[in-house]
Amino acid sequence: LDAGITPRADRLIEYLHRLQDTHGALHADHLAALAEVLKLARAEVFEVATFYHHFDFVPAGAEAPPALTVRVCDSLGCAMAGGAELAASLASRLGADVRVQRVPCVGRCDSAPVAVVGQQPVLQADADKVAAVVTSGGRDEALPDAIRFDAYRAAGGYALWEAVRSGARDTESIVAALDHAGLRGLGGAGFPAARKWRTVAAQPAPRNMAVNIDEGEPGTFKDRHYLATDPHRFIEGMLIAARVVGIAGIWIYIRDEYPALRRLLAEELDRVRAEWPELPPIELRRGAGAYVCGEESAMIESIEGKRGMPRLRPPYVAEVGLFGRPTLEHNLETLWWVRDIVEKGGDWFAGFGRNGRKGLRSYSVSGRVAKPGVIVTDAGITLRQLVDEHCGGMLPGHELYGYFPGGASGGILPASLADVPLDFDTLAPHGCFIGSAAIVVFSQHDQARVLAENAMEFFAHESCGQCTPCRVGTAKAAELMKAPQWNAGLLTELGRTMMDASICGLGQAAPNPMQSVLRFFPHEVAAQQQEQSA
Ligand code: SF4
Numbered sequence: 001l002d003a004g005i006t007p008r009a010d011r012l013i014e015y016l017h018r019l020q021d022t023h024g025a026l027h028a029d030h031l032a033a034l035a036e037v038l039k040l041a042r043a044e045v046f047e048v049a050t051f052y053h054h055f056d057f058v059p060a061g062a063e064a065p066p067a068l069t070v071r072v073c074d075s076l077g078c079a080m081a082g083g084a085e086l087a088a089s090l091a092s093r094l095g096a097d098v099r100v101q102r103v104p105c106v107g108r109c110d111s112a113p114v115a116v117v118g119q120q121p122v123l124q125a126d127a128d129k130v131a132a133v134v135t136s137g138g139r140d141e142a143l144p145d146a147i148r149f150d151a152y153r154a155a156g157g158y159a160l161w162e163a164v165r166s167g168a169r170d171t172e173s174i175v176a177a178l179d180h181a182g183l184r185g186l187g188g189a190g191f192p193a194a195r196k197w198r199t200v201a202a203q204p205a206p207r208n209m210a211v212n213i214d215e216g217e218p219g220t221f222k223d224r225h226y227l228a229t230d231p232h233r234f235i236e237g238m239l240i241a242a243r244v245v246g247i248a249g250i251w252i253y254i255r256d257e258y259p260a261l262r263r264l265l266a267e268e269l270d271r272v273r274a275e276w277p278e279l280p281p282i283e284l285r286r287g288a289g290a291y292v293c294g295e296e297s298a299m300i301e302s303i304e305g306k307r308g309m310p311r312l313r314p315p316y317v318a319e320v321g322l323f324g325r326p327t328l329e330h331n332l333e334t335l336w337w338v339r340d341i342v343e344k345g346g347d348w349f350a351g352f353g354r355n356g357r358k359g360l361r362s363y364s365v366s367g368r369v370a371k372p373g374v375i376v377t378d379a380g381i382t383l384r385q386l387v388d389e390h391c392g393g394m395l396p397g398h399e400l401y402g403y404f405p406g407g408a409s410g411g412i413l414p415a416s417l418a419d420v421p422l423d424f425d426t427l428a429p430h431g432c433f434i435g436s437a438a439i440v441v442f443s444q445h446d447q448a449r450v451l452a453e454n455a456m457e458f459f460a461h462e463s464c465g466q467c468t469p470c471r472v473g474t475a476k477a478a479e480l481m482k483a484p485q486w487n488a489g490l491l492t493e494l495g496r497t498m499m500d501a502s503i504c505g506l507g508q509a510a511p512n513p514m515q516s517v518l519r520f521f522p523h524e525v526a527a528q529q530q531e532q533s534a
Contacts, residue, residue, distance in 0.1 A: 009038045010323075012305035016049055017256075017286055025056040025064045051307040051464075053103070054256050054289030066099045068138060070130060071116040074102040075218035076408060076440045077109035077366040079454050086113050089127045098134055104291065104458050105218035106257045109366035109440070110373045119259045141260040144228035149271040152232040160339055161236050164243050165276070171244040178338070180346025182358050186333040186436065189296075190424040193334055197245050199318045203326030206248035210322050210329045211238060212299055213254040213261075216291035217407035218458060219438030222362040223332040225374040227261045230336075231268055237338030238330075239272075242280060245328050249280050251303050255287045262286060291462035295504050296329045297321075298464065309464045310504035331436075333362060355380040355421035363422070365391055367441035368398040380421040383413075387441060398443035402521070406435030408455040409509035412448050412516035431515060448521040449528075452513035453481040459510035470507025473498040477514060485532050486525050488518055 007015075015038075019030050026049050035045040049057045058064050072078075072087035084102065091100040108114045111123035115130045118138030122130050152158070163169035179194035200207055215223045226234060242250055252269075254262050266284055273279060290308045292298045297311035300322045311317075321327025337360075341349045350358045357380025366372045370392030377390060383403055387393060394400055400415040405422055411432030413420070420426060427433055442451060460474035477494055480487060495511030502508045517524065 007037050008305075009040055010303070010305040012038060012040070012045065012048055013052070013288055013302065014286065016052075016055055017288065020055060024067055025058045027058050027064075028060040031057075048305065048307055052288030052290050054287075066097050068097070068118055068134065069099045069101060070094065070134065071101050071103040071106065072125075073104070073106045073108075073112070073114045073116075074454070075105035075109075075458060076404065076451060076454060077112040077219060077372075078105075078114055079451070080367060080442060080446055081112035083113040086115065086125060086127065086130075090115070090130055093127055093131060094134060103289075104461065105216065105220075107215060107221045107224050107255065109219055109221055109364065109438075112366065112372075116257070140263075143260050143264050146228055146264060147230050147232065149232060149268055149275075152230075157232055157339075158236055160342055161239050161243075164240050174240065174244055174338075174342050177342045177346045181337075181341045181349035182346075183334065183337055183341060183349065184359075184424060186331050186337075186362070193330070196318065196328065196330075197241065200326050200328040201245045203319060205246060207246055207326045207328065208322040209238070209242055209245070209247040209250045210296070210300060210303060210317075210327055211250065211252040211332060211335065212294065212296065212329065213252065213258070213332045214287055214294040214299060215436065216255060216294045216462075217409065217436050217438050218455070219364055219366055219404060219407040219440045220436045221364045221366075221438075222374050222436070224258060224261065225362075225364075226332060226336050227258070227265065231265060232272075233339055234332050234336045235268065235272055237335035239276075239279070240338055240342070241328060241330065241335060247280055247328060248325075250282045251285055251322060252282065253285045253287060253293070253299050253303055256289055290464075291458075292464045292504070292506055295506065298504070300327065300329070307464070309466045310506075312503060352378050353380050354378040354385075355382065357421055357423040357426070361423070361437050363437045363439050365439045365441065367403070367439075368395045368443040368446070369393070369441050370395055379423045380426070382419045382421055383439065383441070384418040386422070386439065387418075391441075394441070394443060398445060400441065401444045401446065402442055402448050404438070404440040404451075404455075404513070406433050407438035407440070408458055409505070409512055410435045410438070411512035412452065412520065414448075414520040417520075431519060432512065433509075447524055448513075448517050449481075449486070449524040452517045453478070455513040456481055456510065459506060463506060463510075467501070467503045467507065469498045469501040470503070470510065473502070473507065474510050477511065481514065485528050486518075488525060492518065 031045050035042045049055050056065050074083040087102045113125050115122045115125040117133040120138045120141050175194050183193040184190040213223050285303050293302045293308035295310045298308040302308040317327045352360045359379040361379045363375045375390045402414045456478045460478045463470045463474050465471045495515050498511050499508050
């Protein structure tokens, strides 16, 4: 614990990181000591230490894990690029001194397959590349070449913030511009941003703000892109939102998989605080490998130092959120757009869009396309247009067979529906949704059934375990989907129960890919049947 700073129970996860970074794992006696310092019951510390996937808890008398861990992504894009095979070959090649783990998406799907040695990502990884990094010890990833504070300011950045801060720009005109632009939350939920600002501003002070940079949805890497290129555009949007809504404290929650971005953000926030010392307190919080913490109330629990378990609603976080106060919760990208929309006007943003849709969207495109990456273009573009116009078409030898329009949770569409506009609401008739616009494209060399199984295993791994339909349902469905023959009736019934009775979006959306396979790729299930009877 830092000398001179009063230990705070809400910083429990930060302390656990500190212990693990120093000692390589979380040892039982250290946790007992931490509980005493924080004046928490031991159970409260142990339950948090054992909830998050990135913490290695070592019970008394047990052996600690090897000093170095290699994490190999096996989520959708990396699975298609041979992630599982890479993990298997590394396990036999690297020996017992290195631990090899298969892990869910690490947010670098445009460079699949990806392995992470210690904290150093290895892009387009193969066994030789990973072994070379292991031999060199796995250094920290270098800071990205982002626009830093001075350069951003010199190019006109923070002028809008200065105008808001000084009162030269009235706050209602800012909310009106967002409203006019039709800006919606870009973490997946799609709630209109202006309405959220007005709702939270109408609540009694003090009001808090929580920024979600957890992007754990397999296939999503847009927030990483924005932070690694132009972080101050987001920070300026955040400061403006805080001033307009009357925020007393800001917490930024960033996923553990982005250590270089965390360092970058910490440095740039220091610079911002030095420039405007009157800012409300801004705390940077480090996630610990739990997908469910992308859900707004689970993230709030995690910031408070608890297990990331979604809350029952109502009350909504806008009314009773972080530390019991009304909370404005936003994804990084929503705040990233604030400056442009206010400076250029709501009409500018709403002037983009195709096929009857309005605005701009950031599509994270990965899978079997020639040029994967973050594509910023019209809301309502179709998958076919996106791939042909922005991604250099399909990879040689690959033909479009299907795609995930919204990461693992958004369902799967076949190539015959590649001309549906991609936007909020447009995919609902097909049982899918766009969420955070993570587009994972697959070809005739892939099987939708196998990819849906991958997605269900992910949800089973990430379920927080709080409610039975999700905890038991995801595990049971993953088991049933591994069987040589799918039981379509049972899977449908199970999926319906999970959708109807799960507490949060994780359990409610988990059946989507499986149901898409039954609806759009029934020939794959029938082929299983034929193989069985042959
Ligand atoms: Fe937890 Fe799943 Fe229930 Fe959500 S649906 S609260 S992740 S068990």
